[in-house]
Amino acid sequence: MKISASFLSSYSIEKDIQKLNDTDVDFIHVDVMDGKFVKRKTMPFRSMKNIYKFTSKRLDVHLMAIHPKKLIKKYAQLNTEYITIHVELDEDIDSLIDLIHNYGIKCGLSIKPDTPIDVLDPYLNKIDMVLFMSVEPGQGGQAFLPETFVRIKEFKRKMKSKKLNIVINVDGGINLNNCTKLRQADILVSGSCITNSDDFQKTITKLRGGKHE
Numbered sequence: 001m002k003i004s005a006s007f008l009s010s011y012s013i014e015k016d017i018q019k020l021n022d023t024d025v026d027f028i029h030v031d032v033m034d035g036k037f038v039k040r041k042t043m044p045f046r047s048m049k050n051i052y053k054f055t056s057k058r059l060d061v062h063l064m065a066i067h068p069k070k071l072i073k074k075y076a077q078l079n080t081e082y083i084t085i086h087v088e089l090d091e092d093i094d095s096l097i098d099l100i101h102n103y104g105i106k107c108g109l110s111i112k113p114d115t116p117i118d119v120l121d122p123y124l125n126k127i128d129m130v131l132f133m134s135v136e137p138g139q140g141g142q143a144f145l146p147e148t149f150v151r152i153k154e155f156k157r158k159m160k161s162k163k164l165n166i167v168i169n170v171d172g173g174i175n176l177n178n179c180t181k182l183r184q185a186d187i188l189v190s191g192s193c194i195t196n197s198d199d200f201q202k203t204i205t206k207l208r209g210g211k212h213e
């Protein structure tokens with residue numbers, strides 16, 4: 001189990017990033033919002049770049065944007081492991097996946113809570129990860145939607161029948177209670193659960209399902 005730390009509900013991103021450098025967190029989850037796909041809008045790339053250059057961790061970039069092409073080009077310049085776009089876009093998803101891969105970066109497809117998982121089918125042979133939204137995208141600190149458990153189980157079944165091995169990442173409302181039921185996933189994104197805690201490392205270890213101390 002890997003942990004990807006997000007900052008949507010953090011009040012001091014720079015400080016929290018420094019604190020995360022001292023932990024064994026696997027990724028920094030970068031939420032990018034365009035004000036169209038979701039209501040809120042994140043800072044322009046030139047400011048984001050200045051923030052995320054302070055981390056030694058690999059980035060897991062989540063693009064919540066209706067036209068992600070330019071953002072892909074920008075975020076591909078950073079220390080990026082995954083770039084994830086939304087499957088709900090009215091765009092040529094195949095060519096966006098190819099664009100991400102052409103930069104040598106792994107590609108994720110994110111799916112909102114109400115989108116049927118079959119929508120992912122045409123892309124399963126070419127993606128590296130699925131990012132299951134377990135809240136409506138757009139803000140941190142929301143309550144986890146329990147139907148996510150069934151969706152992940154269904155997706156696992158589908159992968160087994162198709163003999164596929166796609167990384168499962170879950171994003172939104174993850175805490176120390178529901179993480180124990182998410183052992184089917186490979187990565188858990190966590191924002192407020194980590195940034196509201198006193199001891200980041202202890203929380204990360206607990207989220208991962210390991211013992212601390």
Ligand code: DX5
Binds near residue numbers: 137138
């Ligand atoms: C929601 C974002 C999430 C969110 C996670 O749109 O994609 O990454 O910030 O934060 P928590 O863990 O607080 O729900």
Ligand code: ZN
Binds near residue numbers: 189
């Ligand atoms: Zn996210």
